[in-house]
Amino acid sequence: MEITSRIAIEDVRFKSTEDIIESEQRQGLKAIQAFLKGKTAYDVLPVSFRLLVLDTSLLVRKSLNILQQNGIVSAPLWNSKTSKFAGLLTSSDYINVIQYYYQNPEKLDKVEHFTLDGLRDVERAIGVQPLETVSVHPFKPLYDACLKMVASKGRRIPLIDYDAEKQREIVLSVLTQYRILKFVAQNCKETRMLRKPLRDLNIGCYSNLVTATMDTPVLDVIHLLVQRDVSSVPILDADGTLLNIYESVDVLLLIKGGIYTDLELTVGEAIMRRSDEFEGVYTCTDQDRMDTIMDTIRRSRLHRLVVIDDKNKLKGVVSLGDILQYLLEDADATPAAAPDPLADL
Incomplete structure (x- = not known):
């Protein structure tokens, strides 16, 4: 009888700890959402920054060089x-151009004369999402x-003001998911309450993951990036061990100077060929x-986290967009069942 009582008490304590963590998690999410509502997009901008805006009449090749x-x-x-x-x-636009010309090799000689305002034609031709214009x-x-970023699945969002005197828009800056999340992490102490x-x-994402090996041709990876609408592909060995990751921005290094x-x-x-700055x-792990x-x-x-097990085997990928979306979710909603991290791997 004494043993049974002790087990019951320990079980109550365990449940109480879980309840405390769950309650703190909800409070933390509400506090973060209140923080985001109390700050403006302008508040995230650094004291000093550089902004580069390109005219749509510019050649694609020249834009890449810039x-x-x-x-x-x-x-x-x-x-x-x-x-x-x-x-x-973004890098996705250059990848779309690559896809277009590999699907239409007879037009490859025209790449030197292709301008940025023709990107819409490329998107329609290969059937991908149009250029993001949300701001x-x-x-x-x-x-x-x-x-807006979560709804559009964009990783960046421009800040657009309006000059009433000149009756024209003004591009002020561009916010990234990383800059927003870092701003929250630096200035909102309630992130410490997110202990789950x-x-x-x-x-x-933990199932049906896109992967490649060191021997996979880059062009095949580009096709995967477009077909699956992802920005990176984990690189594995034959046993499924994570070796590296290939990102859409890596493609830009290979077409430097307009050479394909x-x-x-x-x-x-x-x-x-990556820069030393990588x-x-x-x-x-899924226990973090x-x-x-x-x-x-x-x-x-960082731009994403690759989830691995204790043997460095790939289990999933968590993007900054996934994290941002989670922080915006209803803190009081009943959480959906987590996906099986081993499914389809």
């Missing part, structure tokens, strides 16, 4: 004929900017807590 010379991977587009913001140029006013709540592990949060022959390289060969692959993940974002510049 991005690489300035060490950036995206830029707002401006239509000088209408004096309006025309969308956001937000700089003095709107940061929460609104986050909602990934496995309990239904965050990320290097796309025939293997992933392993292409990775060797920060490596950030990994975690959201508070530690937010602390990692505060300290390190």
Whole structure:
């Protein structure tokens, strides 16, 4: 009888700890959402920053050179004929151009004369999502900017103001998911209350993952990036062990100067051409807590987390978009069952 009572008491204590963590998690999410609603998109901008805006009449080849010379991977587009913001140029747009010309090799000789305002034609021709034109006013709540990013699945959102005197739009800056999440991690102490592990949060993708090997041709990986609408592909060995990751921005290094022959390289060969500034692959386990993940974002510049097991085998991928979406969810809603991290692997 005494043993039974002791077990019952321990069970109550265990449940109480779970209840405390669950309650703190909900309170933490509500506090973060209140923080986002109390700040504007403008508040996230650093004291000093550089903004590069490209005209849509610019040649695609020249735009790529400009991005690489300035060490950036995206830029707002401006239509000088209408004096309006025309969308956001990213690595995905260059990948779409590659897809278009490999599907239409007879038009490859025209690539030198292709301009940015022709990207719409490329999108329609290969059947991909159109150029993202979502934006937000700089003095709107940061929460609104986050909602728009999640709804559009965009990783960046331009801040667009309006000059009433000149009756024209003004591109002020561009916010990224990383900059927003780092701002939250640095300034909202309630992120420490997010003590539930990934496995309990239904965050990320754990099944039907896109992967490649070091011997996979880069062109095959590009096809995967477009077909599956992803920004990166984990690189595994024959046993499923994580070796590296190949990102859409890596493709830009191979078409430097408008030369497309290097796309025939293997992933392993292409990775060797990376800049020394590449920060490596950030990994975690499904036991890592959201508070530690937010602390990692505060300290390190990362774009995603690759979820692995204790043997370094791939289990899933968690993007910054996944994390941002989670922070915006209804804290009082009943969480959906987490996906099986081993399913379909």
